[in-house]
Amino acid sequence: xxxxxxxxxxxxxxxxxxxxxxxxxxxxxxxxxxxxxxxxxxxxxxxxxxxxxxxxxxxxxxxxxxxxxxxxxxxxxxxxxxxxxxxxxxxxxxxxxxxxxxxxxxx
Numbered sequence: 001x002x003x004x005x006x007x008x009x010x011x012x013x014x015x016x017x018x019x020x021x022x023x024x025x026x027x028x029x030x031x032x033x034x035x036x037x038x039x040x041x042x043x044x045x046x047x048x049x050x051x052x053x054x055x056x057x058x059x060x061x062x063x064x065x066x067x068x069x070x071x072x073x074x075x076x077x078x079x080x081x082x083x084x085x086x087x088x089x090x091x092x093x094x095x096x097x098x099x100x101x102x103x104x105x106x107x
Contacts, residue, residue: 021084022047024069029078031061031068038064042078 022045029042038061046052054062067073069080079086 018084020047022081023050023083025079025081025084026069027079027081029065029068029080030076031064031073032076039068039075 024046026042026044029039030037031039042065044052054065056062064073068075071080
């Protein structure tokens with residue numbers, strides 16, 4: 001994986017992946033705020049060319065899901081894989097900025 005740095009952003013370029021590898025794979029994902037499960041047991045895959053809508057009322061966990069996928073929040077359980085690479089949050093900076101190391105492919 002290579003990282004390109006712009007003035008205000010980082011772009012992650014993932015290595016070539018096997019055909020058929022899901023673009024995004026969420027397995028048994030969970031996240032807790034104190035004693036409240038914001039996400040629990042969430043599992044799905046999105047392959048190249050597919051789309052998925054995330055809808056729900058306020059407080060349903062939509063923003064939390066995207067923050068976990070982006071690596072801003074560390075999941076309480078489960079895994080997030082992008083092109084077969086699983087994320088490892090190495091440390092979290094103030095204001096939810098994370099440094100993420102991607103490892104993989106996980107098989």
